[in-house]
Amino acid sequence: MKKRTTIVDLAREAGVTPGTISRALSNDPRVKQETREKIVLLAQKLHYQPNLSARLFKKGRTRNVGFYSELPTWVFYNNYFGRLISGVAQAAHEDDVKLVFYFSNIFLPSDGDVVKAKRELTGLDALMDGRIDGAIVLKDEDITEEEAEFFRAKSPVPLVLINNTLETQGFFQLTSGIYDRNLVALEYLFSRGHKKIGAIGLSAGGVYNRCSLEAFDTFYKKNGMVFNLEWFKVPPVGHDVSNSDDLAKSLLDLKKQGVTVVICADDLQGIFAIEILKKMGLRVPQDMSVLSFGQLARESSLQAPTLSMIETDLEAGGRKAYEFFKAALEGEKPVAQSLVWKAPTDHSSVAKV
Amino acid sequence: MKKRTTIVDLAREAGVTPGTISRALSNDPRVKQETREKIVLLAQKLHYQPNLSARLFKKGRTRNVGFYSELPTWVFYNNYFGRLISGVAQAAHEDDVKLVFYFSNIFLPSDGDVVKAKRELTGLDALMDGRIDGAIVLKDEDITEEEAEFFRAKSPVPLVLINNTLETQGFFQLTSGIYDRNLVALEYLFSRGHKKIGAIGLSAGGVYNRCSLEAFDTFYKKNGMVFNLEWFKVPPVGHDVSNSDDLAKSLLDLKKQGVTVVICADDLQGIFAIEILKKMGLRVPQDMSVLSFGQLARESSLQAPTLSMIETDLEAGGRKAYEFFKAALEGEKPVAQSLVWKAPTDHSSVAKV
DNA sequence: CTGTTAGCGCGTTCAT
DNA sequence: ATGAACGCGCTAACAG
Numbered sequence: 072m073k074k075r076t077t078i079v080d081l082a083r084e085a086g087v088t089p090g091t092i093s094r095a096l097s098n099d100p101r102v103k104q105e106t107r108e109k110i111v112l113l114a115q116k117l118h119y120q121p122n123l124s125a126r127l128f129k130k131g132r133t134r135n136v137g138f139y140s141e142l143p144t145w146v147f148y149n150n151y152f153g154r155l156i157s158g159v160a161q162a163a164h165e166d167d168v169k170l171v172f173y174f175s176n177i178f179l180p181s182d183g184d185v186v187k188a189k190r191e192l193t194g195l196d197a198l199m200d201g202r203i204d205g206a207i208v209l210k211d212e213d214i215t216e217e218e219a220e221f222f223r224a225k226s227p228v229p230l231v232l233i234n235n236t237l238e239t240q241g242f243f244q245l246t247s248g249i250y251d252r253n254l255v256a257l258e259y260l261f262s263r264g265h266k267k268i269g270a271i272g273l274s275a276g277g278v279y280n281r282c283s284l285e286a287f288d289t290f291y292k293k294n295g296m297v298f299n300l301e302w303f304k305v306p307p308v309g310h311d312v313s314n315s316d317d318l319a320k321s322l323l324d325l326k327k328q329g330v331t332v333v334i335c336a337d338d339l340q341g342i343f344a345i346e347i348l349k350k351m352g353l354r355v356p357q358d359m360s361v362l363s364f365g366q367l368a369r370e371s372s373l374q375a376p377t378l379s380m381i382e383t384d385l386e387a388g389g390r391k392a393y394e395f396f397k398a399a400l401e402g403e404k405p406v407a408q409s410l411v412w413k414a415p416t417d418h419s420s421v422a423k424v
Numbered sequence: 425m426k427k428r429t430t431i432v433d434l435a436r437e438a439g440v441t442p443g444t445i446s447r448a449l450s451n452d453p454r455v456k457q458e459t460r461e462k463i464v465l466l467a468q469k470l471h472y473q474p475n476l477s478a479r480l481f482k483k484g485r486t487r488n489v490g491f492y493s494e495l496p497t498w499v500f501y502n503n504y505f506g507r508l509i510s511g512v513a514q515a516a517h518e519d520d521v522k523l524v525f526y527f528s529n530i531f532l533p534s535d536g537d538v539v540k541a542k543r544e545l546t547g548l549d550a551l552m553d554g555r556i557d558g559a560i561v562l563k564d565e566d567i568t569e570e571e572a573e574f575f576r577a578k579s580p581v582p583l584v585l586i587n588n589t590l591e592t593q594g595f596f597q598l599t600s601g602i603y604d605r606n607l608v609a610l611e612y613l614f615s616r617g618h619k620k621i622g623a624i625g626l627s628a629g630g631v632y633n634r635c636s637l638e639a640f641d642t643f644y645k646k647n648g649m650v651f652n653l654e655w656f657k658v659p660p661v662g663h664d665v666s667n668s669d670d671l672a673k674s675l676l677d678l679k680k681q682g683v684t685v686v687i688c689a690d691d692l693q694g695i696f697a698i699e700i701l702k703k704m705g706l707r708v709p710q711d712m713s714v715l716s717f718g719q720l721a722r723e724s725s726l727q728a729p730t731l732s733m734i735e736t737d738l739e740a741g742g743r744k745a746y747e748f749f750k751a752a753l754e755g756e757k758p759v760a761q762s763l764v765w766k767a768p769t770d771h772s773s774v775a776k777v
Numbered sequence: 778c779t780g781t782t783a784g785c786g787c788g789t790t791c792a793t
Numbered sequence: 794a795t796g797a798a799c800g801c802g803c804t805a806a807c808a809g
Binding site: 072073074075118120121122123124125127128133135144145147148149150152153154156157158160161164169170171172173174196199200201202224225226227228229313338339342343346368369370371373402 | 426427471473474475476477488498500502503506507509510513517522523524525526527549553554555577580692695722755
Binding site: 428430431432442443445446447450474475477478479480481482483 | 801802803804805
């Protein structure tokens with residue numbers, strides 16, 4: 072492998088000092104035209120590339136933005152998170168900032184070393200390693216107040232929290248808006264005449280179910296009705312949220328109770344639900360409508376006539392997260408914002424009751 | 425934002441020199457136990473985090489591996505490339521190396537600056553910016569010999585080429601094996617009795633069609649038969665490879681010619697083909713079998729009874745690419761390898777002819 | 778055992 | 794218009 076040609080090599084070759092090279096290549100007006108031309112030519116000839124690491128190191132910046140994820144690497148082929156990341160990547164690229172990935176170690180075995188074990192515990196520590204100017208943080212669960220306090224006080228790099236449900240003081244945040252999007256869904260379904268609305272949650276104990284239920288409860292109360300807790304189905308602990316057997320059992324029970332529409336946690340769950348309903352001999356959406364959140368994956372678009380989506384622009388969300396990172400770098404006052412969710416404009420996939 | 429506490433701050437506070445701090449924290453045996461403990465305690469108290477940028481800068485390494493892509497950022501939510509990237513990310517993470525993304529600028533407008541324009545032209549130049557120890561390169565088309573020559577001679581960082589079809593001397597390579605996988609497909613289909621095999625290609629002029637056709641030609645000749653060029657359908661230039669109208673026309677034509685199975689370029693194309701065949705009143709796989717390559721996306725798994733896949737472990741491929749990067753760093757001799765493609769073991773989705 | 782010095786590659790002074 | 798010197802944070806070599 073070829074050794075890097077440094078500014079010193081170039082200076083030696085050109086018979087000048089490194090300072091002159093630096094000035095010549097950064098278009099400093101105080102350098103003789105003739106010298107500059109000679110240097111530029113020589114730089115091309117020797118294929119000199121300034122070492123950005125060194126340059127940025129001196130400046131105390133890295134022009135790297137971290138993306139921290141506590142989820143496994145399937146975020147790279149997941150329609151939801153992948154699109155979010157895609158947005159971040161685009162914004163960063165246009166800004167000539169590199170996107171660097173950090174994954175938590177919580178799934179890896181500890182080797183017993185205390186320092187390492189501690190790092191594995193919080194994971195976020197790694198973001199303070201000096202290799203990034205700040206990070207966009209995708210937590211699995213809400214950040215604890217203890218963690219928040221620590222990073223507010225000690226972190227030399229700003230953190231943008233995404234996918235949090237609570238507002239954590241002192242951080243830029245882009246929440247996924249589980250509560251919000253369920254409200255949008257409920258309003259939409261009410262407008263289509265649905266009164267008995269079912270839902271399939273995610274694994275028990277998580278924020279998704281909590282926030283969703285809160286939205287259901289609030290909305291039904293506001294309309295002078297009571298939400299039946301039996302209509303909110305939570306897959307057994309440890310089960311895949313798209314497990315066919317669980318889904319079939321839940322859907323059958325909902326149907327028996329006269330539920331007319333089921334809200335699924337993600338598009339995949341929705342697609343499976345539709346398949347199961349059809350196998351049960353039910354017509355979708357006439358006998359049961361199915362609704363979910365996000366953007367349809369390309370493969371799922373075949374389901375478009377039956378699956379209705381409460382939509383959001385995830386790539387725009389990613390861009391927004393990057394903007395927050397930039398704002399935080401500039402020292403601006405933290406802002407919390409939710410993804411914007413919109414009701415469908417094409418009503419063909421949700422029955423009118 | 426808090427200022428970083430540096431090794432100097434720590435040294436001042438502890439009443440020792442930076443050298444001692446460095447040794448104490450890197451478990452150098454030549455430091456008194458008492459001193460080390462004092463320093464470790466103080467480091468925790470002040471939340472000192474060694475600046476990895478500085479540390480690695482001195483060592484002349486970055487512990488960053490680049491992933492260069494000439495494809496848009498949908499690689500982040502694409503089932504094929506996303507899984508490949510996922511494998512790279514896992515391997516890098518386990519090795520405590522960060523994954524940094526580089527995207528080509530070929531889709532962005534030039535601002536007229538000559539240097540920038542040149543960079544936008546090749547794109548790969550950016551990989552020599554000193555921020556990474558090497559890179560995994562996902563090109564859209566094969567690397568030109570001119571480019572190859574340049575990087576062989578001038579690049580201070582090793583490049584691992586993926587998705588290339590040609591073997592380029594002097595580089596570690598993981599080819600996607602378009603030729604190979606088609607051979608596997610053809611052998612499998614012959615073993616199931618198929619003699620008239622159709623295929624849908626990608627946009628005209630690309631390597632995919634070229635390599636596929638070569639495989640078809642070779643295989644048929646070897647078996648004393650002639651492959652009918654009419655059986656290889658190429659979508660019109662500029663059309664989406666899953667365009668319904670084009671697919672319908674192609675499939676109808678294939679059926680008329682007595683073709684019994686169609687090989688699709690990717691799983692999405694395959695899924696659409698199945699839908700179209702069904703709409704045309706044909707039974708899949710009895711009247712026409714559909715086969716494709718890769719790993720089924722989760723959403724596509726609903727098609728399992730009808731869509732047959734020539735399989736490969738893409739995450740393993742990503743890991744392999746990372747191994748190649750490591751080997752290249754160690755100065756090992758370049759190796760070219762193809763993804764390993766396997767015929768299905770469950771034959772229910774391909775009819776016996 | 779610990780302090781001192783030098784230097785990684787670069788940009789930015791301050792001189793000349 | 795250019796050279797010389799310094800420093801970013803850290804580690805390694807050399808002293809003591």
